Amino acid sequence: MATLEPDFAAQLLAFLDAKQTERIDMPVLQPADPFLDMAGESLRGRIFLTESETGDSLCLRPEFTIPVCRDHVASGVSVPRRYAYLGEVFRQRRAGGSEFFQAGIEDIGDTDNAAADARSLADALDLVTTIAPAAEWRVTVGDQAIFEAVVSALGLPRGWRRKLARAFGTEGQIESLIAALGRPRAAPRDLPKPVADALEDGDAGGLLDAVAGCMEELGFTAASGRSAGEIATRLIEQTILDRARLSPDEVAVLRDFLGIRVPLAEAERALRAFAGRLVDGDGETMGDVIAAFAERVARLAERGVALDRFIYDAAFGRPLDYYTGLVFEIAPRVITGKVEAGIPSAIADSPRNAGVAPVVGGGRYDRLLTLLGAESPIPGVGFSVWIDRLDEARITRQGARQEGAS
Amino acid sequence: MTVILGLPSKGRLREKALERFARAGFPLIEPEDARLYRAHVEGEPDIEVRFLSAGEIARELAAGFIDLGVTGEDLVRENIPDWANRVKVEARLGFGHADVVVAIPEVWYDVRTMADLEDVAADFRTRHGRRLRIATKYWRLTQEFFSRTHAIQVYRIVESMGATEGAPASGQADIIVDITSTGSTLTANHLRVLSDGIILKSEACLVGSIREREAGDAALLARITEAF
Numbered sequence: 001m002a003t004l005e006p007d008f009a010a011q012l013l014a015f016l017d018a019k020q021t022e023r024i025d026m027p028v029l030q031p032a033d034p035f036l037d038m039a040g041e042s043l044r045g046r047i048f049l050t051e052s053e054t055g056d057s058l059c060l061r062p063e064f065t066i067p068v069c070r071d072h073v074a075s076g077v078s079v080p081r082r083y084a085y086l087g088e089v090f091r092q093r094r095a096g097g098s099e100f101f102q103a104g105i106e107d108i109g110d111t112d113n114a115a116a117d118a119r120s121l122a123d124a125l126d127l128v129t130t131i132a133p134a135a136e137w138r139v140t141v142g143d144q145a146i147f148e149a150v151v152s153a154l155g156l157p158r159g160w161r162r163k164l165a166r167a168f169g170t171e172g173q174i175e176s177l178i179a180a181l182g183r184p185r186a187a188p189r190d191l192p193k194p195v196a197d198a199l200e201d202g203d204a205g206g207l208l209d210a211v212a213g214c215m216e217e218l219g220f221t222a223a224s225g226r227s228a229g230e231i232a233t234r235l236i237e238q239t240i241l242d243r244a245r246l247s248p249d250e251v252a253v254l255r256d257f258l259g260i261r262v263p264l265a266e267a268e269r270a271l272r273a274f275a276g277r278l279v280d281g282d283g284e285t286m287g288d289v290i291a292a293f294a295e296r297v298a299r300l301a302e303r304g305v306a307l308d309r310f311i312y313d314a315a316f317g318r319p320l321d322y323y324t325g326l327v328f329e330i331a332p333r334v335i336t337g338k339v340e341a342g343i344p345s346a347i348a349d350s351p352r353n354a355g356v357a358p359v360v361g362g363g364r365y366d367r368l369l370t371l372l373g374a375e376s377p378i379p380g381v382g383f384s385v386w387i388d389r390l391d392e393a394r395i396t397r398q399g400a401r402q403e404g405a406s
Numbered sequence: 407m408t409v410i411l412g413l414p415s416k417g418r419l420r421e422k423a424l425e426r427f428a429r430a431g432f433p434l435i436e437p438e439d440a441r442l443y444r445a446h447v448e449g450e451p452d453i454e455v456r457f458l459s460a461g462e463i464a465r466e467l468a469a470g471f472i473d474l475g476v477t478g479e480d481l482v483r484e485n486i487p488d489w490a491n492r493v494k495v496e497a498r499l500g501f502g503h504a505d506v507v508v509a510i511p512e513v514w515y516d517v518r519t520m521a522d523l524e525d526v527a528a529d530f531r532t533r534h535g536r537r538l539r540i541a542t543k544y545w546r547l548t549q550e551f552f553s554r555t556h557a558i559q560v561y562r563i564v565e566s567m568g569a570t571e572g573a574p575a576s577g578q579a580d581i582i583v584d585i586t587s588t589g590s591t592l593t594a595n596h597l598r599v600l601s602d603g604i605i606l607k608s609e610a611c612l613v614g615s616i617r618e619r620e621a622g623d624a625a626l627l628a629r630i631t632e633a634f
Contacts (some may be wrong), residue, residue, distance in 0.1 A: 037537060040559030041549055159525065166528055173557045191515050215513045218596040219575055226526070226580070228515065230533065234516035234526075319559065321528065371531070 005101065006387050008131055008394075010085055012103055015130055016082035019123055021105055026067040028088070032059040034066050038322060038371060046092045055346035060090035065365070065382060066372070068106045073374045080109035086387075095357070096388060103127075104362075106382035114292065115366060116381050117326045120301035124360045125305065128330055132394035136333040139309055141264060142316025144168060145325045146271065149289040150257050153278050154250050156181075159241045169317025169327075174258070181244075182251040199235055208232040223267040245294070253277060257314055264310035267292040296326065322368035326381065334394040359389045407622045408454050409630070412466055412475030415457035419610060421474040422501040430633035432540050451624055461485065467493050467615045473627060474615070480585055480608040482505050484544050494614045497634035502610030504587040506547055506601035511581070512596040520556045520602050523581075527561050530580075539565040542581030544605075546568060548583045551605045571595040 006012070016023065032049055046061040064085045072081060086103040093100075105123055110116040121139065128137055144165070151164045160181065163234070167173040191199065192214055193241060198206035212228035215221065258275075262270045268290060275286035301307060317328050362383025371376040413427075413434075414420045424434055432447045434455060445455040458466065463475040468486040476499065482489050510517055517523055530538040538561045542548050545563055552558040566578045571591050573579040583605065586592055592599065612634055614627065 037531075037563065040553065041561055041563055042553035042559060044545075045549060046561075162528070163521075163525065166524075167557065170557055196516055211513065211515065214515075216512075218513055220511050220513050220596070225511075225534075225574070225577060231514060231516050238516055238522075319557065321560065 006391050009086065012127075012387075015127060016084035016086065016103065016105065019082070019084065019105065019106055021082040024071070024083045024085050025087065026064060026071065026085070030057050030061045032057040032069055034070060034372060035059060035062055037322065038066055038368065039354060048090050048098075061087075062091045063089055064102060064104060064384065065106060065368075069108065069365075069369050071382060072108050072371050072378070073369055073372050078109070080107070080111075082107050102384050102385035103387060104382060104384035106156065106380060108380045109378055110381075110384075111379060112257060113325065113364070113379060113381075114204075114253060114295040114299045116379070117296045118303060118305075120381045120383055121300055121310075121326075121364055122303045122305050124261060124328070124330055124362055127313075127385060128359055128390060128393070130334075131390055135393045135396075137309055137330055138311065138333050139264075140311050140313050140316055140329045140331075141267075142169070142327045143289075143293060143325060144317050144323055145289045146286075146293060146314065147257075147317060149285050150254070150274075150278075153249060153275075154246065154254065156246070157237075157240050157244050159237050160244055165172075166319065166321065168319065169315070170319045171315070173319070174315075178246075178251055178254055181246045182248065183245070189304065195235075199239070202236075204232070204236065207235065211235075212281055217402035230274070260312070260313055263308065264297060264300075264312050265307045267312035268297065270312075292325075318363065322365045322371055323363050324366040327363035327366040328360075328383070329358035329362075331356045331358045338382055358386070359393055360385050407620065408452055409474065409623055410472040411447075411455045411630075412458050412472040412477075413452055413455060414460050414463070414464040414476060419460060419476070420457070420503055421501070422610065425475075426499055426501075426634070431631075432630065432633065452622075453630075464613075467613055470615050470617050472615065473619075473623070474630060475613055476610055477613055478502055478504070478608050479611050480504070480544070480547070480606055482611065482613055483606065484546050487546075491589050492616055494592075494616055495611045496614050496631040497612040499610045499612060499634075502608075504585045504610060505604050506544055506583065506585050506606040507592075507599045508551070508605065509582050509584065509586075509592050509597040509599050512598045514598075518601055520558070520600055523600065524556060524558045525530050527558050531560065538581070539561040539564045539579040540581055540583055541570050541573035542583035543567055543570065544583050544585075547605050551583075571597060587628075 009384045032047065035047060037045055043062065047062045050058050052058055064087065068083050068085065072153050084104070086101065088099055089102050090099050092098045107116050107120055125137060125139055128135070147168050148161065151161045159160065164174065164177055167177050194210035195207065195214065198210045208228055211232045215228050257274060260270055260274065271290045271293065277288065278286065297307070316327060317323070360383050364375065364381040366379045369380055413423050421618045426489070427434060432450065434519055435446050437445050443457040444458070447453045447455065456472065461481055463472070463477040464481040464485045466472045467475050467477070468489070479495065482493060482495070486492055508520070517526060527538040530536070540548060540561055541564045543566055548563060552561060564573070566573055566579070570582050570584045572595060573582055574597065575595060582597065585608070589599070614630065614631065619627070
């Protein structure tokens with residue numbers, strides 16, 4: 001029987017140790033709730049669930065980041081830690097088996113964001129290059145904070161900003177929101193008279209009383225559910241949201257932003273040029289996030305990393321609420337075994353555009369540790385490597401080399 | 407050489423199914439003892455009829471233990487993984503109409519559409535320290551509709567095997583996904599269906615199990631389904 005563990009496991013572990021990390025192992029059986037709470041119900045169909053004798057929901061660990069973060073929170077350590085892991089995870093995938101190995105580094109507690117981001121990017125690229133030196137690696141970088149700054153610069157109310165931020169990274173979703181923002185919306189509502197009247201009068205106190213009255217009358221007093229205050233506040237917010245619309249020019253600006261896809265070395269200039277197009281005064285919010293972005297790139301360059309392998313894709317994000325800034329993916333430029341002819345254009349052959357499965361996925365998750373119960377915010381950034389895909393890239397490229405030589 | 411037909415074992419569904427089979431030219435000879443769960447079709451010695459619950463019919467079709475059956479489309483889509491490759495809806499029968507819907511407390515005046523619900527779900531954890539809870543027996547349909555159609559990721563499903571409509575008032579869940587034909591139970595429990603919250607318009611269907619068969623069985627099955 002073929003072993004699932006990669007034959008380069010020893011090399012990989014030596015690599016992780018050399019990166020000043022602390023090796024960590026996690027139980028295969030994990031409580032299921034943290035995964036479902038963080039990643040959402042859609043994960044349920046893909047993980048392997050079971051139950052303890054006492055009825056607690058357990059699952060085979062589907063990934064390492066959440067268990068590692070939970071462990072960090074539980075241990076109560078206050079100094080930065082760099083955790084490394086190599087182990088099996090269990091998840092049903094569209095392609096490939098349901099048990100596979102992942103390795104990664106989670107950098108938790110370092111408050112120098114730019115430095116920690118750069119280190120994570122550099123470590124991830126170094127890892128795949130060390131194991132599969134023959135493959136031509138491409139890193140796609142996105143940034144949630146930049147997108148949020150753009151949306152905020154457009155002067156949209158908070159509700160719309162949050163809606164867009166949540167949809168960031170899901171192409172169809174963001175497109176339909178932008179389309180909705182570009183057209184007027186009628187808001188027909190069928191409200192009980194006292195509620196409608198108070199809303200019409202802009203009487204916040206009266207609205208709260210009216211909603212509370214209806215709730216009591218209909219028997220919705222569940223202590224843990226939505227309160228009258230929450231419903232009343234959102235009713236008012238909604239009238240503001242209903243009125244907020246983007247002009248055709250502003251819609252075009254937003255679409256242009258999402259279309260930015262440049263080599264990382266040129267990203268700062270492209271972003272500054274874009275910020276210049278925004279109406280007066282809005283450049284400032286953009287200025288701060290662009291500076292943070294540039295700082296990260298500078299730190300990466302200081303590490304001696306070849307920037308020509310990095311692409312900045314303004315539309316790249318992850319629709320999970322704990323990602324806060326940097327996101328990245330690494331994939332080989334060639335996966336078919338055929339060597340592509342011609343001069344590589346860093347943009348045209350971005351693996352993300354070609355729909356190539358990433359070998360590495362990473363990003364900054366500053367909200368995750370708080371969601372998992374940390375009392376004060378703890379920053380975190382990290383990446384995971386799909387070992388089977390890495391192995392495939394290694395073998396394919398070696399094969400391609402040999403064929404080319406013969 | 408036998409074709410096995412699964413029909414609903416009780417209630418209006420049974421009555422209507424028998425009526426439709428008779429009209430299609432396959433009148434059933436019901437067992438003399440009404441407690442027996444088997445029957446035959448007049449003049450068709452090769453058709454064996456079994457009376458089962460609608461849920462069991464969906465399951466047995468998926469497993470290939472029965473060839474043809476009458477069951478609800480909601481049960482087919484909910485209970486049979488990869489249903490489109492395992493069974494085929496041969497005919498929609500025009501009875502047993504019911505919708506699988508997303509219903510929220512009537513007092514959530516600020517929530518009209520799934521997009522509103524997405525806002526509420528996204529904020530829920532920050533406000534209440536837990537995810538929005540949905541009571542339902544339709545796990546699969548709920549997940550597809552929320553996660554795939556509406557990109558709502560952050561919610562939790564609370565399994566509910568009965569009296570789902572009562573869950574929001576009793577605090578077991580915040581909203582429900584359930585089946586309704588007239589909507590009167592929802593209204594009685596002060597629940598309201600979202601304007602774009604209809605997940606499935608279901609009705610009773612004649613459903614065939616997809617698998618290899620000998621020519622005679624296949625021909626007989628074709629003759630039955632064509633009659634509908």
